[in-house]
Amino acid sequence: MTNSATPAAAKKILLNAFDMNCAGHINHGLWTHPRDESHRFNELSYWTDLAQTLEQGLFDGLFLADITGVYDVYQGNLDLTLKESIQLPGHDPSTLVSAMAAVTQHLGFGVTVNLSYELPYQFARRFASLDHLTQGRIGWNIVTGYLDSAERLIGQKGLKDHDQRYAQAEEFLELCYKFWEGSWQDDAVRKDKQRRIFTDPAKVHQIQHAGKYYQSQGVFQVSPSVQRTPVLFQAGASPRGLQFAARHAEAVFIGGDKPEKIKAQVDKIRSLAREQGRAAVKIFLGITAVTAETDVLAQEKLAEYIRYASPEAGLAHYSSSVGIDLSRFADDQAIPYQRTNSIASVNQKFKEQQITRNDLKAQHILGGRYPLLAGSGASVAEQLIQLLDETGIDGFNLTRTVAPESHRDFIRLVIPELQQRGRYKTEYAAGSLRSKLFNQGDRLPASHPAEQFRCAASKPSAAAENIQKQLA
Structure with a gap:
């Protein structure tokens, strides 16, 4: 492909590794490959090694997926999910961050947390603490859940209505903004040993919130971190999710296969953001890449990987995503649309297209449903650049295939090709994750809805006034 833009003017690709604290994440079945080490996901060294590898490749972040619940829709049981380790067993991703941050300096961490099963205060406190410990490298991927099994695990009867989950999410975010942005002024912490004043009481304010879903009153326990609010990721593609x-997301994670459909998604997201008075939204596309020294060797490697992959495990994952047991249909039978409360944007495809199990198996050739690129480093680099330029996305969430081989191959073969074309950074910028992504400072911009919850100085108490006099 010939790019008309000069390297200096062309947009540089942003890149996250897309992973999960489990063995089988997106490309199912590849845990059986002899060189795959994902079975070591419960070992801390597996993750610290990965973090250091990604930082050597100048990755912007490690995007950690998560689910609450299990995939039990396919065949009406958990048998295939357990046999193929389809995100089961799966561990809490936030437990990994501090260790990975300790062995890196720049790599960001986008952590998925389902707000439907969290208390806003405890969640906000945990992520503010992580932002301190990572020195401003934490992001939150906001999800509302889509599994009935999750509801049963917490003692509920079934999944709430799709749009109701987003209504609850709106209030969850509002309360988190109050905690992160509204309780402490930037200069509240003094650490004045001589005057015995660690924090200036006049600059810490109580939160008052009485809503439909949540109530809270009191002072947030965590002082302002580098970013205050973590970088906000979101992946909803339904009309309500968009x-x-x-309104809220700084970075949006999308799926898609054909460039024209991806571009339509991108244009829609940017148009909606502009309507909200927001312009700077980064859009990441999920992608899988298999690369080697030549195109021929890459195809040979892909053929090798396919022998270990499990398209049926991909169907089991897909079944829970749409809330439909796909095992009930013949391989060549068109799957009818059924309204469910699961991932609406994925389920909608059955209304728009004639899709069979065979179609899905072909799409899940490596057990996952993201676009698959295979070729030499130069070939994959050109395909990524073309996708970026044709669709208007900002970067990619790169799934793993054989771990850690696939990321190492990408860093060794693709990254230098992107750099030679002027489409990928050659060093990290300074600053927080938000600053690296947007180059506009560490904090949310004034155009973000969090702005209305930022604290302003209030009339101090008598005790606080006395302390102010001491500090004068």
């Missing part, structure tokens, strides 16, 4: 993303 409205939510346009």
Whole structure:
């Protein structure tokens, strides 16, 4: 492909590794490959080694997926999920961050947390603490859940209505903004040993919130971190999810296969963001890449990987995503649309297209449903650049295939090709994750809805006034 833009003017690709604290994440079945080490996901060294590898490749972040619940829709049981380790067993991703941050300096961490099963205060405190410990490298991927099994695990009867989950999410975010942005002024912490004043009481304010879903009163326990609010990621693609993303998300994670459909998604997201008075939204596309020294060797490697992959495990994952047991249909039978409360944007495809199990198996050739690129480093680099330029996305969430081989191959073969074309950074910028992504400082911009919850100085108490006199 010939790019008309000069290297200096062309947009540089942003890149996250897309992973999960489990063995089988997106490309199912590849845990059986002799060189795959994902079975070591419960060992801390597996993750610290990965973090250091990604930082050597100048990755912007490690995007950690997560689910609450299990995939039990396919065949009406957990048998295939357990046999193929389809995100089961799966561990809490936030437990990995401090260790990985300790062995890196720049790598960001986008952590998925389902707000439907969290208390806003405890969640906000945990992520503010992580932002301190990572020195401003934490992001939150906001999800509302899509599994009935999750509801049963917490003692509920079934999944809430799709749009109701987003209504609850709106209030969850509002309360988190109050905690992160509204309780402590930037200069509240003094650490004045001589005057015995660690924090200036006049600059810490109580939160008052009485809503439909949540109530809270009191002072947030965590002082302002580098970013205050973590970088906000979101992946909802339904009409309600897109409205939510346009209002809150700084980075949106999308799927898609054909460039024209991806571009339509991108244009829609950017249009909705502009309607909200927001312009700077980064959009990442999920992608899988298999690369080697030549195109021929890459195809040979892909053929090798396919022998270990499990398209049926991909179907089991997909079944829970749409809330439909796909095992009930013949391989060549068109799957009818059924309204469910699961991932609406994925389920909608059955209404728009004639899709069979065979179609899905072909799409899940490596057990996952993201676009698959295979070729030499130069070939993959050109395909990534073309996708970026044709669709208007900002970067990619790169799934793993054989771990850690696939990321190492990408860093060794693809990254230098992107750099030679002027489409990928050659060093990290300084600053927080938000600053690296947007180059506009560490904090959320004034155009973000969090702005209305930022604290302003209030009339101090008598005790606080006395302390102010001491500090004068």
